[in-house]
Amino acid sequence: MTVSVSAGLLGPGPDEILLAFTTALRAAGVPVTSDRSQTFLAATSVVGLDDVSATYAAGRATLCGSPDDLDRYDQVFEAFFDHRAGLPRARNASPPDRAVPTTLPLDDPAGGGAGEEEADDVVRAKASGAEVLRHRDVATLDAGEKSRLAAMFATLQPRPPRRRTARHQRWHRGEVDASRTLRASLRRLGEPTEIVWRRRTTKPRRVVLLVDVSGSMSGYADALLRLAHRTTTVLAARGGQVETFTVGTRLTHLTRAMRLRDPERALVAAGDAVSDWSGGTRLGETLKVFVDRWGRRGLARGSVVVIFSDGWERGDCRLLGEQVARLRRVSHRVVWVNPHRGKDGYEPVQAGVLAVLPHVDDFLAGHSLATFSELVEVVARA
Numbered sequence: 001m002t003v004s005v006s007a008g009l010l011g012p013g014p015d016e017i018l019l020a021f022t023t024a025l026r027a028a029g030v031p032v033t034s035d036r037s038q039t040f041l042a043a044t045s046v047v048g049l050d051d052v053s054a055t056y057a058a059g060r061a062t063l064c065g066s067p068d069d070l071d072r073y074d075q076v077f078e079a080f081f082d083h084r085a086g087l088p089r090a091r092n093a094s095p096p097d098r099a100v101p102t103t104l105p106l107d108d109p110a111g112g113g114a115g116e117e118e119a120d121d122v123v124r125a126k127a128s129g130a131e132v133l134r135h136r137d138v139a140t141l142d143a144g145e146k147s148r149l150a151a152m153f154a155t156l157q158p159r160p161p162r163r164r165t166a167r168h169q170r171w172h173r174g175e176v177d178a179s180r181t182l183r184a185s186l187r188r189l190g191e192p193t194e195i196v197w198r199r200r201t202t203k204p205r206r207v208v209l210l211v212d213v214s215g216s217m218s219g220y221a222d223a224l225l226r227l228a229h230r231t232t233t234v235l236a237a238r239g240g241q242v243e244t245f246t247v248g249t250r251l252t253h254l255t256r257a258m259r260l261r262d263p264e265r266a267l268v269a270a271g272d273a274v275s276d277w278s279g280g281t282r283l284g285e286t287l288k289v290f291v292d293r294w295g296r297r298g299l300a301r302g303s304v305v306v307i308f309s310d311g312w313e314r315g316d317c318r319l320l321g322e323q324v325a326r327l328r329r330v331s332h333r334v335v336w337v338n339p340h341r342g343k344d345g346y347e348p349v350q351a352g353v354l355a356v357l358p359h360v361d362d363f364l365a366g367h368s369l370a371t372f373s374e375l376v377e378v379v380a381r382a
Contacts, residue, residue: 014049015041021080022063028076029140030069031218033278036062065216066310068139068340134369139219139339150226150263152369158231159380160204160240161304163332167201174199204240205332207231207379208300210290212309213274214248214281220339220367221277222267224308225258227372229266231379232258243299247286247309248276251293281312283352284319291323295330304382306335306375308366313352321355328359333382337366337375 022037040062047054056077064073133141133149141149170177177198184193209231211224232242236259244254257269271277294300305327313320328334336356340346342365348354357363362378365371 014044018044021059021076024080025063025073025076028072029219030063030072030076031065031215031278032063033215036065036215065214066312066340068343134373137339137343137367138223138369139367146222149223149369153226153230153263156227156230156234156369156373156376158234158376160235160238161207161332161380161382162202163205163302164200165203168198169201171197171199173197204235204238205382206299206303207235207240207242208294208303208305208331209242209244210287210305210307210309211244211246211254212248212281212283212307213246213277213279214309214312215278216281216310216312217308217339218278220308223372224366225254225267225270226263227375228254229258229260229263231376233261243294243303245290246270246274246276247283247290247307248274249279249282249286250276251286251289252276280314281309281352282315283309283311283313284315284317284323287320287323287327291326291330295327300327301330302332304333304335304379305331306337306379307360308337308339309352310338310340311348311350311353311356313350313355317351317355320352321359324356324359328361333361334359335362335364335375335378335382336360337364339365339367341365342367342371 018041019037022032022040026032040059043058043062044055047058049055059077060070060073064070130148130152133145134152136145136149138146138149168177170180174197177196180196180198181193184196185191187193209228211221211228213221217224228242228244232244232255235242242255242258244258246252246254252274254270254273257266257273260266260269291300307324324334338348338353341363348357348363364375364378366375
Protein backbone atom coordinates (compact mmCIF):
# COMPACT_ATOMS: atom_id res chain seq x y z
CA MET A 1 0.00 0.00 0.00
CA THR A 2 1.45 3.38 -1.06
CA VAL A 3 -0.14 6.12 1.01
CA SER A 4 1.10 9.59 1.85
CA VAL A 5 -0.34 11.36 4.88
CA SER A 6 1.21 14.37 6.58
CA ALA A 7 0.15 16.99 9.05
CA GLY A 8 0.67 19.73 6.50
CA LEU A 9 -1.60 18.03 4.03
CA LEU A 10 -4.43 17.84 6.55
CA GLY A 11 -4.37 21.59 7.00
CA PRO A 12 -5.90 23.47 9.90
CA GLY A 13 -8.70 20.96 10.57
CA PRO A 14 -7.29 17.43 10.94
CA ASP A 15 -10.18 16.26 13.16
CA GLU A 16 -12.71 17.12 10.44
CA ILE A 17 -10.72 15.15 7.86
CA LEU A 18 -10.39 12.15 10.15
CA LEU A 19 -14.12 12.21 10.92
CA ALA A 20 -14.81 12.42 7.19
CA PHE A 21 -12.67 9.29 6.82
CA THR A 22 -14.83 7.48 9.39
CA THR A 23 -17.91 8.58 7.44
CA ALA A 24 -16.42 7.08 4.28
CA LEU A 25 -15.76 3.85 6.16
CA ARG A 26 -19.36 3.74 7.34
CA ALA A 27 -20.58 4.29 3.77
CA ALA A 28 -18.38 1.38 2.65
CA GLY A 29 -20.11 -0.96 5.09
CA VAL A 30 -17.82 -0.81 8.13
CA PRO A 31 -20.01 -0.36 11.26
CA VAL A 32 -18.20 2.68 12.71
CA THR A 33 -19.96 3.97 15.82
CA SER A 34 -19.48 7.35 17.47
CA ASP A 35 -17.45 5.88 20.33
CA ARG A 36 -15.10 4.18 17.87
CA SER A 37 -14.67 7.49 16.03
CA GLN A 38 -13.73 9.26 19.26
CA THR A 39 -11.30 6.47 20.15
CA PHE A 40 -9.73 6.80 16.69
CA LEU A 41 -9.23 10.55 17.17
CA ALA A 42 -7.65 9.97 20.57
CA ALA A 43 -5.34 7.28 19.17
CA THR A 44 -4.15 9.44 16.25
CA SER A 45 -3.45 12.33 18.63
CA VAL A 46 -1.14 10.02 20.58
CA VAL A 47 0.74 8.39 17.68
CA GLY A 48 0.89 11.56 15.57
CA LEU A 49 -0.37 12.13 12.03
CA ASP A 50 3.14 12.35 10.59
CA ASP A 51 3.61 8.59 11.15
CA VAL A 52 1.67 6.92 8.32
CA SER A 53 2.01 3.34 9.57
CA ALA A 54 1.02 4.33 13.11
CA THR A 55 -2.08 6.20 11.87
CA TYR A 56 -3.02 3.24 9.70
CA ALA A 57 -2.59 0.80 12.62
CA ALA A 58 -4.54 3.07 14.98
CA GLY A 59 -7.49 3.06 12.59
CA ARG A 60 -7.46 -0.71 12.16
CA ALA A 61 -7.34 -1.22 15.92
CA THR A 62 -10.14 1.22 16.77
CA LEU A 63 -12.51 1.26 13.78
CA CYS A 64 -12.68 -2.41 12.72
CA GLY A 65 -14.97 -4.78 14.61
CA SER A 66 -14.60 -8.02 12.65
CA PRO A 67 -12.23 -9.69 10.12
CA ASP A 68 -14.57 -8.69 7.27
CA ASP A 69 -13.92 -5.02 8.05
CA LEU A 70 -10.16 -5.23 7.48
CA ASP A 71 -10.21 -5.46 3.66
CA ARG A 72 -12.71 -2.61 3.38
CA TYR A 73 -10.65 -0.53 5.77
CA ASP A 74 -7.51 -1.02 3.65
CA GLN A 75 -9.32 -0.01 0.47
CA VAL A 76 -10.96 3.09 1.96
CA PHE A 77 -7.76 4.18 3.73
CA GLU A 78 -5.71 4.03 0.54
CA ALA A 79 -8.40 5.71 -1.54
CA PHE A 80 -9.08 8.46 1.01
CA PHE A 81 -5.49 9.42 1.85
CA ASP A 82 -3.97 9.08 -1.64
CA HIS A 83 -2.25 12.43 -2.21
CA ARG A 84 -2.07 11.93 -5.97
CA ALA A 85 -5.86 12.16 -6.30
CA GLY A 86 -6.43 14.84 -3.68
CA LEU A 87 -7.76 14.68 -0.12
CA PRO A 88 -10.39 13.49 0.14
CA ARG A 89 -10.95 11.82 -3.19
CA ALA A 90 -14.10 12.87 -5.02
CA ARG A 91 -16.94 10.39 -5.21
CA ASN A 92 -18.06 9.21 -8.62
CA ALA A 93 -21.00 11.18 -10.02
CA SER A 94 -23.06 8.04 -10.54
CA PRO A 95 -22.56 4.68 -8.85
CA PRO A 96 -21.56 1.81 -11.10
CA ASP A 97 -24.29 -0.53 -12.20
CA ARG A 98 -24.48 -3.69 -10.12
CA ALA A 99 -25.06 -5.94 -13.08
CA VAL A 100 -24.68 -9.68 -12.75
CA PRO A 101 -21.63 -10.68 -14.82
CA THR A 102 -22.55 -13.07 -17.58
CA THR A 103 -21.13 -14.15 -20.91
CA LEU A 104 -24.54 -15.18 -22.25
CA PRO A 105 -26.32 -12.91 -24.77
CA LEU A 106 -29.54 -11.32 -23.65
CA ASP A 107 -31.27 -12.16 -26.92
CA ASP A 108 -30.61 -14.75 -29.57
CA PRO A 109 -28.95 -13.24 -32.66
CA ALA A 110 -31.16 -12.90 -35.69
CA GLY A 111 -30.71 -15.33 -38.53
CA GLY A 112 -29.23 -18.77 -38.64
CA GLY A 113 -26.01 -20.23 -39.87
CA ALA A 114 -23.39 -22.76 -39.02
CA GLY A 115 -23.14 -21.43 -35.47
CA GLU A 116 -26.59 -22.79 -34.61
CA GLU A 117 -25.37 -26.39 -34.66
CA GLU A 118 -22.65 -25.58 -32.14
CA ALA A 119 -25.11 -23.58 -30.01
CA ASP A 120 -27.37 -26.62 -29.71
CA ASP A 121 -24.82 -28.22 -27.37
CA VAL A 122 -24.63 -25.18 -25.07
CA VAL A 123 -27.11 -24.79 -22.20
CA ARG A 124 -28.19 -21.15 -22.15
CA ALA A 125 -29.17 -20.17 -18.61
CA LYS A 126 -28.89 -17.07 -16.51
CA ALA A 127 -29.75 -16.65 -12.84
CA SER A 128 -32.58 -14.25 -12.07
CA GLY A 129 -31.98 -11.14 -10.04
CA ALA A 130 -34.04 -12.53 -7.16
CA GLU A 131 -32.03 -15.75 -7.06
CA VAL A 132 -28.75 -13.83 -7.04
CA LEU A 133 -30.06 -11.61 -4.24
CA ARG A 134 -31.00 -14.68 -2.17
CA HIS A 135 -27.32 -15.68 -2.00
CA ARG A 136 -25.87 -12.20 -1.43
CA ASP A 137 -24.37 -11.26 1.93
CA VAL A 138 -26.99 -9.01 3.55
CA ALA A 139 -24.29 -6.82 5.09
CA THR A 140 -23.05 -5.78 1.62
CA LEU A 141 -26.42 -4.73 0.17
CA ASP A 142 -27.33 -1.14 -0.60
CA ALA A 143 -30.61 0.47 0.42
CA GLY A 144 -32.50 -0.60 -2.71
CA GLU A 145 -31.36 -4.19 -2.46
CA LYS A 146 -32.26 -4.33 1.23
CA SER A 147 -35.76 -3.12 0.37
CA ARG A 148 -36.14 -5.89 -2.22
CA LEU A 149 -34.76 -8.46 0.22
CA ALA A 150 -37.24 -7.36 2.91
CA ALA A 151 -40.10 -8.27 0.57
CA MET A 152 -38.50 -11.65 -0.14
CA PHE A 153 -38.70 -12.67 3.53
CA ALA A 154 -42.34 -13.53 2.83
CA THR A 155 -41.08 -16.56 0.87
CA LEU A 156 -39.76 -18.17 4.05
CA GLN A 157 -42.15 -20.76 5.47
CA PRO A 158 -40.94 -21.75 8.96
CA ARG A 159 -42.52 -24.82 10.56
CA PRO A 160 -42.65 -25.35 14.32
CA PRO A 161 -40.58 -28.23 15.71
CA ARG A 162 -42.76 -30.77 17.46
CA ARG A 163 -42.41 -32.85 20.60
CA ARG A 164 -44.26 -35.95 21.79
CA THR A 165 -46.67 -35.63 24.70
CA ALA A 166 -47.98 -38.14 27.26
CA ARG A 167 -51.41 -38.23 25.62
CA HIS A 168 -52.41 -40.76 22.96
CA GLN A 169 -54.74 -40.62 20.01
CA ARG A 170 -56.35 -43.33 17.94
CA TRP A 171 -54.36 -44.21 14.83
CA HIS A 172 -54.32 -46.79 12.07
CA ARG A 173 -51.00 -48.21 13.27
CA GLY A 174 -48.53 -47.85 16.13
CA GLU A 175 -48.96 -49.61 19.47
CA VAL A 176 -51.96 -51.67 20.60
CA ASP A 177 -54.51 -49.74 22.65
CA ALA A 178 -55.23 -52.59 25.10
CA SER A 179 -57.95 -50.81 27.12
CA ARG A 180 -60.03 -49.80 24.10
CA THR A 181 -59.56 -53.18 22.45
CA LEU A 182 -60.73 -54.92 25.65
CA ARG A 183 -63.77 -52.64 26.04
CA ALA A 184 -64.74 -53.27 22.43
CA SER A 185 -64.50 -57.02 23.03
CA LEU A 186 -66.66 -56.80 26.19
CA ARG A 187 -69.33 -54.93 24.26
CA ARG A 188 -69.46 -58.00 21.99
CA LEU A 189 -69.78 -60.34 25.03
CA GLY A 190 -66.14 -61.37 24.86
CA GLU A 191 -66.07 -62.13 21.16
CA PRO A 192 -62.84 -61.24 19.37
CA THR A 193 -63.00 -57.82 17.76
CA GLU A 194 -60.82 -55.51 15.70
CA ILE A 195 -57.61 -54.44 17.39
CA VAL A 196 -57.47 -50.73 18.22
CA TRP A 197 -54.16 -48.93 17.66
CA ARG A 198 -52.87 -45.70 19.12
CA ARG A 199 -49.91 -43.31 18.98
CA ARG A 200 -48.51 -40.46 21.01
CA THR A 201 -49.81 -37.00 20.15
CA THR A 202 -47.44 -34.15 19.39
CA LYS A 203 -47.47 -30.42 20.08
CA PRO A 204 -45.28 -27.54 18.87
CA ARG A 205 -42.00 -27.07 20.68
CA ARG A 206 -41.09 -23.55 21.80
CA VAL A 207 -38.40 -21.68 19.83
CA VAL A 208 -36.14 -19.09 21.51
CA LEU A 209 -34.15 -16.62 19.37
CA LEU A 210 -31.15 -14.74 20.82
CA VAL A 211 -29.94 -12.03 18.42
CA ASP A 212 -26.54 -10.38 18.90
CA VAL A 213 -26.86 -6.62 18.20
CA SER A 214 -23.27 -5.62 19.01
CA GLY A 215 -21.16 -3.49 16.69
CA SER A 216 -19.66 -6.42 14.80
CA MET A 217 -23.19 -7.71 14.01
CA SER A 218 -24.77 -4.36 13.10
CA GLY A 219 -24.73 -5.16 9.38
CA TYR A 220 -26.92 -8.22 9.98
CA ALA A 221 -29.21 -6.94 12.75
CA ASP A 222 -32.00 -5.71 10.44
CA ALA A 223 -32.17 -8.99 8.48
CA LEU A 224 -32.03 -11.11 11.64
CA LEU A 225 -34.88 -9.20 13.26
CA ARG A 226 -36.91 -9.56 10.06
CA LEU A 227 -36.25 -13.28 10.24
CA ALA A 228 -37.37 -13.30 13.90
CA HIS A 229 -40.55 -11.43 12.98
CA ARG A 230 -41.33 -13.81 10.12
CA THR A 231 -40.70 -16.83 12.34
CA THR A 232 -42.89 -15.42 15.12
CA THR A 233 -45.77 -14.59 12.76
CA VAL A 234 -45.83 -17.90 10.88
CA LEU A 235 -45.29 -20.17 13.88
CA ALA A 236 -47.95 -18.35 15.91
CA ALA A 237 -50.46 -19.03 13.12
CA ARG A 238 -49.54 -22.73 13.32
CA GLY A 239 -49.87 -23.02 17.08
CA GLY A 240 -46.21 -22.48 17.88
CA GLN A 241 -44.53 -20.05 20.25
CA VAL A 242 -41.43 -17.95 19.62
CA GLU A 243 -39.58 -15.85 22.19
CA THR A 244 -37.08 -13.27 20.93
CA PHE A 245 -34.26 -11.57 22.88
CA THR A 246 -31.37 -9.34 21.89
CA VAL A 247 -27.95 -9.74 23.49
CA GLY A 248 -25.01 -7.35 23.49
CA THR A 249 -24.11 -5.50 26.62
CA ARG A 250 -27.53 -6.30 28.11
CA LEU A 251 -30.48 -8.63 27.60
CA THR A 252 -33.67 -7.22 26.03
CA HIS A 253 -36.96 -9.11 25.66
CA LEU A 254 -38.46 -8.33 22.22
CA THR A 255 -41.28 -10.85 21.96
CA ARG A 256 -44.04 -8.23 22.28
CA ALA A 257 -42.51 -6.11 19.51
CA MET A 258 -42.08 -9.11 17.22
CA ARG A 259 -45.78 -10.00 17.57
CA LEU A 260 -46.86 -6.88 15.69
CA ARG A 261 -48.27 -7.92 12.33
CA ASP A 262 -46.52 -5.24 10.25
CA PRO A 263 -42.76 -5.99 10.00
CA GLU A 264 -41.82 -2.31 9.69
CA ARG A 265 -43.74 -1.41 12.84
CA ALA A 266 -42.19 -4.39 14.58
CA LEU A 267 -38.66 -3.23 13.72
CA VAL A 268 -39.42 0.32 14.87
CA ALA A 269 -40.74 -1.03 18.17
CA ALA A 270 -37.63 -3.19 18.52
CA GLY A 271 -35.41 -0.17 17.88
CA ASP A 272 -37.17 1.74 20.63
CA ALA A 273 -36.82 -1.14 23.09
CA VAL A 274 -33.14 -1.99 22.50
CA SER A 275 -30.72 0.46 24.09
CA ASP A 276 -27.39 -1.22 23.24
CA TRP A 277 -27.38 -1.14 19.44
CA SER A 278 -23.88 -1.45 17.92
CA GLY A 279 -22.29 -1.55 21.36
CA GLY A 280 -19.90 -4.01 22.90
CA THR A 281 -20.26 -7.77 23.20
CA ARG A 282 -20.81 -9.35 26.62
CA LEU A 283 -22.29 -12.64 25.52
CA GLY A 284 -21.19 -14.56 28.59
CA GLU A 285 -22.78 -12.10 31.02
CA THR A 286 -26.02 -11.66 29.04
CA LEU A 287 -26.42 -15.42 28.54
CA LYS A 288 -25.94 -15.88 32.28
CA VAL A 289 -28.76 -13.40 32.90
CA PHE A 290 -30.94 -15.26 30.39
CA VAL A 291 -30.30 -18.70 31.91
CA ASP A 292 -30.78 -17.42 35.47
CA ARG A 293 -34.01 -15.55 34.73
CA TRP A 294 -35.57 -17.55 31.91
CA GLY A 295 -33.85 -20.93 31.76
CA ARG A 296 -34.76 -22.04 35.26
CA ARG A 297 -38.27 -20.62 34.92
CA GLY A 298 -38.88 -23.00 32.04
CA LEU A 299 -38.86 -20.68 29.02
CA ALA A 300 -35.75 -22.35 27.63
CA ARG A 301 -36.47 -25.77 29.09
CA GLY A 302 -37.17 -28.20 26.28
CA SER A 303 -36.97 -25.40 23.68
CA VAL A 304 -34.96 -25.02 20.50
CA VAL A 305 -32.57 -22.15 21.23
CA VAL A 306 -31.07 -20.31 18.26
CA ILE A 307 -28.18 -17.90 18.94
CA PHE A 308 -27.20 -15.44 16.18
CA SER A 309 -23.68 -14.18 16.85
CA ASP A 310 -20.20 -14.03 15.30
CA GLY A 311 -18.59 -15.01 18.61
CA TRP A 312 -16.52 -11.84 19.10
CA GLU A 313 -16.57 -11.81 22.90
CA ARG A 314 -14.97 -8.94 24.83
CA GLY A 315 -15.57 -10.59 28.17
CA ASP A 316 -14.44 -13.90 29.61
CA CYS A 317 -14.75 -16.63 26.96
CA ARG A 318 -14.72 -19.31 29.65
CA LEU A 319 -17.85 -17.76 31.14
CA LEU A 320 -19.44 -17.83 27.67
CA GLY A 321 -18.67 -21.53 27.29
CA GLU A 322 -20.05 -22.31 30.75
CA GLN A 323 -23.32 -20.50 30.07
CA VAL A 324 -23.85 -22.20 26.71
CA ALA A 325 -23.20 -25.54 28.45
CA ARG A 326 -25.87 -24.65 31.07
CA LEU A 327 -28.25 -23.65 28.32
CA ARG A 328 -27.62 -26.93 26.52
CA ARG A 329 -28.56 -28.92 29.65
CA VAL A 330 -32.00 -27.31 29.98
CA SER A 331 -32.91 -26.91 26.30
CA HIS A 332 -33.76 -29.50 23.68
CA ARG A 333 -31.30 -28.24 21.08
CA VAL A 334 -28.88 -25.31 20.73
CA VAL A 335 -28.23 -23.90 17.26
CA TRP A 336 -25.45 -21.33 16.78
CA VAL A 337 -25.74 -19.18 13.64
CA ASN A 338 -22.59 -17.31 12.57
CA PRO A 339 -22.85 -14.92 9.58
CA HIS A 340 -19.22 -15.62 8.67
CA ARG A 341 -19.66 -19.40 8.71
CA GLY A 342 -20.64 -19.67 5.03
CA LYS A 343 -17.90 -17.43 3.61
CA ASP A 344 -14.88 -18.73 1.76
CA GLY A 345 -11.82 -19.20 3.92
CA TYR A 346 -13.63 -18.93 7.23
CA GLU A 347 -12.05 -20.76 10.14
CA PRO A 348 -13.56 -20.84 13.67
CA VAL A 349 -10.54 -19.26 15.34
CA GLN A 350 -12.31 -16.72 17.57
CA ALA A 351 -11.96 -17.55 21.25
CA GLY A 352 -15.70 -17.16 21.79
CA VAL A 353 -16.58 -19.58 18.98
CA LEU A 354 -14.04 -22.14 20.19
CA ALA A 355 -15.52 -21.92 23.69
CA VAL A 356 -19.09 -22.68 22.58
CA LEU A 357 -18.54 -25.23 19.78
CA PRO A 358 -18.39 -28.25 22.15
CA HIS A 359 -21.80 -27.32 23.56
CA VAL A 360 -23.87 -26.57 20.42
CA ASP A 361 -25.75 -29.11 18.32
CA ASP A 362 -25.61 -27.20 15.02
CA PHE A 363 -23.15 -24.58 13.78
CA LEU A 364 -24.72 -22.89 10.75
CA ALA A 365 -24.14 -19.99 8.39
CA GLY A 366 -26.48 -17.00 8.51
CA HIS A 367 -25.43 -14.28 6.07
CA SER A 368 -28.02 -14.56 3.26
CA LEU A 369 -31.65 -15.38 2.62
CA ALA A 370 -30.60 -18.79 1.29
CA THR A 371 -28.87 -19.64 4.58
CA PHE A 372 -31.96 -18.44 6.48
CA SER A 373 -34.00 -20.95 4.48
CA GLU A 374 -31.63 -23.72 5.55
CA LEU A 375 -31.90 -22.55 9.15
CA VAL A 376 -35.70 -22.75 9.28
CA GLU A 377 -35.48 -26.33 7.98
CA VAL A 378 -32.99 -27.27 10.70
CA VAL A 379 -35.26 -25.74 13.35
CA ALA A 380 -38.31 -27.54 11.95
CA ARG A 381 -36.53 -30.91 12.16
CA ALA A 382 -35.15 -30.31 15.66
